[in-house]
Amino acid sequence: MGQPTHGHGGHGAGHEGGHGSLKSYVIGFILSIVLTIIPLVVVMNDMMGKTGTIVLILILAVLQFAVQLWFFMHLKDGENAKWNITALLFAALILLVVVVGSIWIMTYNTVAH
Amino acid sequence: MANSVSHKAEQHGHDHGHHHHDLESLKTFGFWIFLMTDVIIFGTLFAVYAVLRNNTAGGPTPEELFKMPGVIAETFILLTSSFTSGLAVLAMHAGKRNQLIGWLAVTFVLGAAFITLEVTEFIDMVHEGATIATSGFLSGFFTLVGTHGLHVSIGLIWMIGLMIQLRRRGITNVTKRKVEVLSLYWHFLDVVWIFVLTVVYLMGVM
Structure with missing residues (x-):
């Protein structure tokens, strides 16, 4: 090294x-x-x-x-830094909606029990 | 081994035309978009795991199942391999082809050690009766951690191919972009593993 x-x-x-x-x-x-x-x-x-x-x-x-x-x-x-960051932020948004949304629904909104 | 100098000369004489260069950087950007879709794949698998985590169906719980020493070893091995893949990129930008292939080889060995540990861990679990069909928790666990392991395995095969290509063609604009893209992929897998360690293993044994 x-x-x-x-x-x-x-x-x-x-x-x-x-x-x-x-x-x-x-x-x-x-x-x-x-x-x-x-x-x-x-x-x-x-x-x-x-x-x-x-x-x-x-x-x-x-x-x-x-x-x-x-x-x-x-x-x-x-040179693509701006687009890389834009794509990352978009992916992060979807990630948060999927993960937080799933946990929220399954924890507080299930009818079964 | 000794022809790294001639390749260095070839690299400098190589076409630095804007057209070619733009195409390569566009391909790198395309790969970044792929990584972002991979973020979403792993995101959904993490969501599934988080939701099913407590559904152990009378089978083993995370605390009973996980053996942390192996997991800690895997973590530091993968972390170090992320660093060595960065050193490969540095060697590439310095025009040192043999050093580049050397660091890729080190990265490969570390990645292979990681996969060996992980497969051993999975086999042990299955022998203890903890299979993918045992419970919702284990279905989520094997799918999430297995998908990461599959990514690492594919990366290893890719790395062998790239090392062969570097030996044959040296450092050109095309192989340069390929090394850059592979190292992005490898850093990305390290990041995913950090979240596996945090969400699956650390939260599992707490």
Whole structure:
């Protein structure tokens, strides 16, 4: 892993709208490890109440998603960035409607019992 | 092995015409749209799992079934493979073909280790009598986690094909786009796994 970081960043900046540097990948990797260890520690040691834990680990998962998008997938770079983000937001909207809607209906609106 | 230099020269001499370049970036965008539809597929499977989670039908519950050490190992293996696929992209942009193939190979080995652990886990569960037909919870579980595993397996086959193509053709505009798209796919699968870990395993053993 002893690749030089220099040279690449300068090259990438003008080339295709950037594809990250070794530094950004390493930062992303460290952040995602930290964001994975925290929920594991909290859950395995029963450190918080049930609702608190669920909220915390879901927030950390979403943060982890953001880290991967930002540092690994370079969402904001490239000429199609605007369209990539638009498509992502649309997918996220459908995702929320399907997941939250399903849970809501099956929890509070079933007639059977 | 030694012809990486000639390929580097070939890459620089390659047609940098706008037409070709635009087509490749359009294809990358097309792949992104596919990933977004995959988000919705996984979203519906997560919804199914969330809804069926408590329907264990007298079968094993998540707490009884899940063995966290294996799951934690799978998580860190996949996380590391997401990083190494990023390093492959970096090597590609530096024009280092052999390094690129090397990092793809590391990513492949990590991905194969992940699948091996997952398949072992599934086989153990089935031996304990926890099959896909045992309960609503297990139907949802095997469908969701199995679909992710299938994605990873397809990614592994794809990776072999791409490594062969890189050996033959070197780094061109086309193979470049293919590596970029594959690494997007791989990062995406890592993100899906993080949600599997959170929603299925962590919430299961709480």
